[in-house]
Amino acid sequence: MINTELFKEVSPLSAKDCFILIERQKSNFNFPIHIHPECELNYIENAKGAQRIVGDSIEEIDEEELVLVTNPKLEHAWMDHHKTSQNIHEITIQFHSDLLTEAFLNKNQMISIQQLFRRAEKGVVFSRETIAKVRPLLKILTCENDSFYSLIKLLVILHELSLDKGMRELSTGQFAANIVSKEHNDTRLNKVVDYLNQHFSEVIRLSDVAEMMNMSEASFCRFIKQHTSKSFIDFLTDIRLGAASRALIDSSLSIAEIGYDCGFNNLSNFNRIFKKKKGLTPREFRDNYRKNKTII
Known part of the structure; x- marks a missing residue:
């Protein structure tokens, strides 16, 4: 295992304040991959081509970006990558x-x-x-001088964000399996998730999991699709990729060893599926993380 820790940001937020807002104009992203105990809402404007890293999600961002992270142990950062603008506007709460x-x-x-x-x-x-809906609210919040009303405005923003049907989760559950709460309210689905998390390194047959749930294969596939919007195979693959991503960051095992340990039957299959799902090969993913990771 590689004995490393992530850069732990010390927030200027005091224990007596509800929140802190930092607005800045900047020309580049120079903060390494980091963690902090505070929840963070980050709005970025005019940074098309920059790279966002949240857990095992590595993506290139668009002209505008709004991300919420409420996990004190979830790694995250923004990097210059292909950014060309020298006039980035950022609001961090x-x-x-x-x-x-x-x-x-x-x-x-x-x-x-x-x-x-x-x-x-x-x-x-x-x-x-x-x-587009919360942008004006964020900019009004930056001008609010009354701390009580600023808190009310933050609650309004959080409420509007909570209604977003198009929000998208970034990191996979298995990548953060030891630091997130139960993902689903349905006890049957949690039973499936627990089983897959424990056995993803093994050969898992649809028929066996369906039988465990006392369902026919067709009924079980409909159940998974209804609750996850994914096929059973895609759902299992995402769990395996999450585990593989974590191992790529935290272990010194070879890429082939990680692929086999996470349930992929050969290296080429692992590389192909990883690249298709994450946009990077396993080696590129590992190199990218290590390049931007700070040891303390």
């Missing part, structure tokens, strides 16, 4: 994870925000439509 207590989030009026925070444990990126 950090708030304590206990800003909204569990009891408060369990109230009927807060359920959508509770669900948003749960999804954002893997990092979520918001749709263009929602960005």
Whole structure:
């Protein structure tokens, strides 16, 4: 194993404040891959071609970007990559994870925000439509001088974000399997996820999992599709890729060893599927992470 730790950012957010907002104009991204205990909402404007890293998701961003991360151990960063603009506008909001207590989030009026925070444990990126809706609210928030009203405005922003039907989770569950809560409310689906997380390195047959769930294969496939919007094979592949991504970062095993250990039957198949799903080969993914990772 490689004994490394990620750069741990020390936020200027004080224990007595609910949140902090930092607005800046910058020409480049120079902060390494890092973690911090605070939840973070990050809006980026005019940085097309920059690269976003959240967990095992590595993507090139568009002209505008809005991401929420509520997981204190989820690695994230933005890199210059193919960015050409020298006039980036960034608004970063950090708030304590206990800003909204569990009891408060369990109230009927807060359920959508509770669900948003749960999804954002893997990092979520918001749709263009929602960005357009909250952009003015974010810019108004930067000008608010009354701290109480600024908190109310933040809650309004979080509510609007929670209604986004087009938001997309970034990191895979298996990549962060030891640091996220249960992903699904359905106990049957959690049973499937637990089984796949424990046995992804083995040969897993659809018939065996369907039998475990007391379903026919056809019924089980419909069940998985309904709850995950993925086929069973794609769902299992994503779990295996999440485990492989974590191993590529945290272990010194060879790429072939990682592929076999994560349930892929040969190296070429592992490389092909990884590149198709993540846009990078396993080697490129590992090199990219190590290049931007700071040891402390």
